[in-house]
Amino acid sequence: MRFTIVGKNIDVTPGLKAAVEEKIGKLEKYFTPDTIANVTLNVDKERHKIEVTIPVKGKIIRAEQISNDMYASIDLVEEVIERQLKKYKSKLVDKMQAEASNFKKEFIDSEYMDDEEIRIERMKKFDPKPMYAEDACVQMELLGHNFFVFVNAETDQVNVVYKRKGNTYGLIEPEN
Structure with missing residues (x-):
C-alpha cells in the first residue's frame, strides 16, 4: 500500500x-x-x-x-x-x-458476518421540477430533508443538493 x-x-x-x-x-x-x-x-x-x-x-x-x-x-x-x-x-x-x-x-x-443487510424499506416516485440549486436548497429545508433531488434549470439534468457539516450545502451533478 x-x-x-x-x-x-x-x-x-x-x-x-x-x-x-x-x-x-x-x-x-x-x-x-x-x-x-x-x-x-x-x-x-x-x-x-x-x-x-x-x-x-x-x-x-x-x-x-x-x-x-x-x-x-x-x-x-x-x-x-x-x-x-x-x-x-x-x-x-x-x-x-x-x-x-x-x-x-x-x-x-475470508468470511465475515454481514450484521446489517442493506434493505430498501420505502420507494418513492416523484416528478422532479426544474429549479436552480439555491431554490432546491430552500425546498430541502422546507421539507426538513438532508438531501433533495431536482432537475437543474441551468443544465436540464438531474442533480442532488445535500446538507454538509457546518451548515453548508453540496451539489451532486453528472459529468456528462
Whole structure:
C-alpha cells in the first residue's frame, strides 16, 4: 500500500507521517501493494481532522474522523475503515474478478458476518421540477430533508443538493 499524505493548515511532520503509515498501514492485509491511500490531515482551531480515501475498482472507500488530537483522529479512522471493509466485503468484492481487484486473495476468501443487510424499506416516485440549486436548497429545508433531488434549470439534468457539516450545502451533478 502506498500513501499520499497532504496537510492543510498543518505541517506533515515525520512523526505524523509515520503514525499515518503505521496505523493505516495495518489495512495492508486487505489490499494489494499497488493500492494508494489518499490521506488529508486538516487542522481548524481545535478540530484535528483526517480524511482517508482509497479508490478500489470503481468504488471509493472513505472515512473521516475529527478529534482534538491528530493522533487520536488517526487511530479512530483506521478502525472505521476496517469496520467498513468487513461489513461491506461481499458488496465491495466480486469473487469472479478477484484476480483483477485491489484486494488480497486472503481477504476475498475470508468470511465475515454481514450484521446489517442493506434493505430498501420505502420507494418513492416523484416528478422532479426544474429549479436552480439555491431554490432546491430552500425546498430541502422546507421539507426538513438532508438531501433533495431536482432537475437543474441551468443544465436540464438531474442533480442532488445535500446538507454538509457546518451548515453548508453540496451539489451532486453528472459529468456528462
